[in-house]
Amino acid sequence: MGLTIPGDWFVNPRVLDEFHKKYGGYPVGEIRKVSYEQGLAFGRSIKAELGLRGDDIETLAIVLRAAMRDEPTAKIMGVEEGRIHLRNSGFCPLMTACLSMNLPWTWLCSVLGWPFFHGLAAAVNPRIDLTMTKRREKGDPYCDHIFEIGEGKLIIPEDGTSRA
Amino acid sequence: MEPQIVLEKMQEKHGGDYSKDDRALEFKSGRVSGYVHCETEDKIQSYLVALSGVDLGEKSDSSLLSWDKDPELIEDLKQFLPDNPVCNFTLRFIHVKNKKEALALVQRYDWNKRRLKCAGIIGDFLLFSRLAKSGSPGKTHSREFVILPLEGSGIDVNDAWTLSFDLFSLTILSGQMYLLYNDRRLMFEQMEASETSTQMRINEIVAQLRRPVEEIKPGDLEDILKEITVQFSRLSTLGSTMTRDHVKIKAIFRSLRGLLRGLNESPYENYMTITSDVIEEHEGIIVPFEVFIGRAEALHSQLNTVLDSVRTYLGIQQQKMSIMEQTSSREQLVRLVNLQEILHKLEILVVAFYLTEMARIVIETVSHENAGLLTAAFIPFALLISILIGKVLHKPH
Numbered sequence: 001m002g003l004t005i006p007g008d009w010f011v012n013p014r015v016l017d018e019f020h021k022k023y024g025g026y027p028v029g030e031i032r033k034v035s036y037e038q039g040l041a042f043g044r045s046i047k048a049e050l051g052l053r054g055d056d057i058e059t060l061a062i063v064l065r066a067a068m069r070d071e072p073t074a075k076i077m078g079v080e081e082g083r084i085h086l087r088n089s090g091f092c093p094l095m096t097a098c099l100s101m102n103l104p105w106t107w108l109c110s111v112l113g114w115p116f117f118h119g120l121a122a123a124v125n126p127r128i129d130l131t132m133t134k135r136r137e138k139g140d141p142y143c144d145h146i147f148e149i150g151e152g153k154l155i156i157p158e159d160g161t162s163r164a
Numbered sequence: 165m166e167p168q169i170v171l172e173k174m175q176e177k178h179g180g181d182y183s184k185d186d187r188a189l190e191f192k193s194g195r196v197s198g199y200v201h202c203e204t205e206d207k208i209q210s211y212l213v214a215l216s217g218v219d220l221g222e223k224s225d226s227s228l229l230s231w232d233k234d235p236e237l238i239e240d241l242k243q244f245l246p247d248n249p250v251c252n253f254t255l256r257f258i259h260v261k262n263k264k265e266a267l268a269l270v271q272r273y274d275w276n277k278r279r280l281k282c283a284g285i286i287g288d289f290l291l292f293s294r295l296a297k298s299g300s301p302g303k304t305h306s307r308e309f310v311i312l313p314l315e316g317s318g319i320d321v322n323d324a325w326t327l328s329f330d331l332f333s334l335t336i337l338s339g340q341m342y343l344l345y346n347d348r349r350l351m352f353e354q355m356e357a358s359e360t361s362t363q364m365r366i367n368e369i370v371a372q373l374r375r376p377v378e379e380i381k382p383g384d385l386e387d388i389l390k391e392i393t394v395q396f397s398r399l400s401t402l403g404s405t406m407t408r409d410h411v412k413i414k415a416i417f418r419s420l421r422g423l424l425r426g427l428n429e430s431p432y433e434n435y436m437t438i439t440s441d442v443i444e445e446h447e448g449i450i451v452p453f454e455v456f457i458g459r460a461e462a463l464h465s466q467l468n469t470v471l472d473s474v475r476t477y478l479g480i481q482q483q484k485m486s487i488m489e490q491t492s493s494r495e496q497l498v499r500l501v502n503l504q505e506i507l508h509k510l511e512i513l514v515v516a517f518y519l520t521e522m523a524r525i526v527i528e529t530v531s532h533e534n535a536g537l538l539t540a541a542f543i544p545f546a547l548l549i550s551i552l553i554g555k556v557l558h559k560p561h
Binding site for chain 2: 013069070071072073089090091093095096097099100101102105136137141142
């Protein structure tokens with residue numbers, strides 16, 4: 001049976017608990033791939049809905065704003081010089097679920113959160129890099145996502161890893 | 165590693181026998197006698213490891229030099245125990261000839277900058293203690309005890325075991341509290357930033373609601389309601405988790421206080437008692453739970469205020485709409501009445517015209533030559549008759 005990611009994980013923390021129980025031992029790369037695909041499909045549907053055709057950073061900003069419309073904790077702080085700065089603060093759904101149910105925060109962000117955003121960006125331009133410059137699961141007060149045109153990588157600086 | 169496996173591995177290396185319930189191992193390694201006891205509660209493992217370099221009845225060496233480094237055997241046994249324990253209490257029973265020697269030892273210990281913060285008398289023992297390391301994130305919370313027999317009377321083995329097990333129970337309770345604290349540490353750390361960000365968003369919403377009524381669309385209110393519902397749900401999830409853990413930690417703290425009360429400690433000179441020091445320390449780790457709950461409640465009430473504002477706003481909008489509806493229906497009624505009056509007048513004219521035409525037919529038959537004149541003369545009568553007919557027909561029932 002294929003891996004499925006619950007569509008309502010960002011509103012219902014309980015499903016993340018079930019997700020972890022079910023896929024905690026699953027190969028991380030495969031979960032990331034599904035999550036990336038989910039973000040990609042979501043991004044494409046937003047582009048189609050809004051009739052967007054561009055592949056630049058400004059188009060991605062529109063897609064991100066539309067995607068985050070119902071998410072009060074994520075906010076675009078700035079779009080300038082070919083980069084987008086998206087900040088996640090407040091009571092983010094992953095943080096709420098992890099802290100209240102003792103779920104592995106880093107694992108959930110790395111398999112669900114970051115690949116999803118990376119996929120969302122790839123819907124606009126597959127060469128967009130996503131760099132996580134600040135991470136709350138490491139103790140930072142907020143998560144900072146930097147999107148800029150590059151080689152289409154997901155870069156987690158403190159881990160020293162980057163994934164295509 | 166399961167406690168049973170830990171004991172098995174220790175036995176493999178040092179030999180020895182299990183106690184009756186298999187939860188303890190007694191062994192002898194050279195001149196050192198060893199005893200390891202384990203307790204498991206709620207998946208938390210606690211170990212009491214006791215070592216003695218002297219045989220029963222023999223007096224120990226009171227040298228302080230060995231205090232600063234653990235004997236080789238302790239280091240060896242540590243390999244079998246879980247890494248990075250939440251809590252680690254060290255008890256050192258020292259034999260002294262008299263009280264003078266005891267105080268000299270303690271003073272030397274203090275000079276070594278390992279200040280013994282508190283002291284007290286429990287049973288026949290004089291205890292000194294200090295918090296070696298606080299339970300900061302990822303670090304073991306450590307406390308040291310130096311235990312001396314009062315008046316140099318020698319160590320009573322049974323009393324020493326009783327005290328050791330009491331302090332072991334204290335370690336377990338302290339460990340449970342620090343474990344809960346460590347589990348929630350990230351929540352405490354994230355509260356500040358999350359609160360600030362939510363507060364900013366609340367201010368933005370309030371500013372949005374302050375705009376003129378005409379500028380706010382029903383869709384905006386729907387979005388605000390949706391957003392507040394999401395915030396409410398997340399805050400409630402975190403708040404309820406914290407409240408649950410606060411209740412748990414308070415219950416453990418009550419047991420810890422009860423245990424300390426049971427030790428019946430008496431103060432020693434001007435030192436703070438160990439009971440006060442331990443209670444003060446553990447009260448300190450309950451505070452962040454209370455602060456978090458308080459802050460979450462404050463945010464909850466602010467979100468409620470925003471919800472009230474949205475409700476009030478909707479109420480005002482509804483009132484306005486109903487006033488507008490009332491005004492509009494009154495105007496419509498006036499228009500209808502006017503139309504009816506016009507119709508009545510038209511009705512009179514139509515009837516009068518009809519009567520005049522009827523009269524003209526009759527007059528032409530009777531007097532053809534004067535028909536025009538007579539018909540014209542009949543018109544006022546026709547109008548009068550028409551008014552009368554109208555009044556009869558529209559007479560209210």
